[in-house]
């Protein structure tokens with residue numbers, strides 16, 4: 001039985017529920033009249049998963065996904081590119097699978113969301129009307145929080161490499177060009193930020209590269225937080241056992257200012273001079289979420305109804321992933337964005353059909369971190385919707401962290417990445 005057959009049957013079964021629904025200009029898909037138009041802004045972990053699952057579960061939903069980039073480039077595993085253990089091509093996946101699923105994939109910059117007129121505007125003037133909108137733009141950077149970082153020259157020198165792609169490759173080039181005996185500083189913002197364990201994994205990958213190829217060099221980890229914010233004991237052990245003498249970790253070392261001319265990072269009480277300075281700035285919901293008026297939490301994040309992922313600021317817009325105000329102990333991760341997308345896709349299909357949404361969603365997360373080129377540690381958690389608190393809460397006793405780093409987990413981490421890329425982007 002192919003998917004179109006299932007879709008047609010589901011449509012027939014849902015026939016009575018469809019009565020009275022706007023048929024979105026009576027558009028048709030290849031599996032019958034469309035039950036609604038959904039536009040997805042962002043083709044990353046949240047957006048691509050939502051687009052794919054809307055087609056799988058909704059079938060005859062019109063789905064258009066817009067991303068500024070021609071291909072998906074994964075942040076997970078991109079720290080291995082910095083170590084020289086992977087190429088950027090190995091963390092890059094095309095959108096052909098989604099197109100084969102029937103998703104209209106548009107490459108373009110979304111410049112505005114007309115929330116009253118229910119249309120999305122692209123830089124080239126294209127307008128995309130929607131019945132429901134999914135917004136998963138990831139994060140943008142609060143460069144203004146660090147004096148001196150607002151200029152293009154400073155941003156070109158102090159790379160974030162916190163969106164995988166050209167900056168990942170450029171930071172790798174800075175590392176390979178550095179002299180043996182040089183210093184690499186990595187500045188970590190105060191939480192919350194995208195991928196809590198990511199900066200510490202990055203420190204391990206850079207230290208592993210230096211240990212092997214430039215052993216007189218050093219990695220200085222300048223953490224704006226009071227302590228390592230994820231997998232603390234495991235990273236402390238990795239730093240002490242594997243990178244002693246190469247990696248120096250400093251807590252409460254929040255970056256206040258950068259001096260692009262002299263290559264200096266200024267902390268509260270000292271100036272740090274380094275050959276390479278990787279500045280991961282503080283973050284907030286993506287620019288498009290801000291300009292659309294979706295940010296309503298701490299002036300940084302988007303509040304959502306966790307049963308549908310619908311914005312609490314603007315009806316009809318479902319926001320996923322890093323842009324959301326995270327539930328307690330819920331990380332900003334690719335795995336979690338993928339889970340948000342499934343909650344949203346199921347709810348949108350229900351809402352378009354006039355059906356009730358799932359009242360008891362459960363989501364989960366696993367984040368793997370490489371501490372050497374082959375050995376990995378993980379953290380996992382399960383989050384269940386609590387109707388009284390209208391919130392996802394962690395399930396007591398669920399999840400946890402690895403007992404120790406291992407190569408078995410190294411293989412699991414690579415399998416996790418391949419599986420989730422497939423879950424987002426492959427043809428069913």
Ligand SMILES: Cc1cc2nc3c(=O)[nH]c(=O)nc-3n(C[C@H](O)[C@H](O)[C@H](O)COP(=O)(O)OP(=O)(O)OC[C@H]3O[C@@H](n4cnc5c(N)ncnc54)[C@H](O)[C@@H]3O)c2cc1C
Pocket residue numbers: 041042043044045046047066067068069074075076077078079108109110111136137138139161162163164194195198286288320321322323332333334335336337366367368369
């Ligand atoms: C170094 C690093 C390592 C990480 N490792 C892991 C890991 O091991 N496991 C894990 O689960 N997570 C990991 N993460 C976190 C993970 O990458 C993010 O949490 C995840 O990408 C969030 O998904 P998202 O959909 O919110 O945003 P994204 O995946 O960033 O997708 C946003 C998309 O929207 C597009 N976009 C934004 N605005 C516009 C616009 N105006 N017009 C058009 N397109 C637009 C962007 O181009 C992008 O493709 C890591 C992150 C980093 C930086």
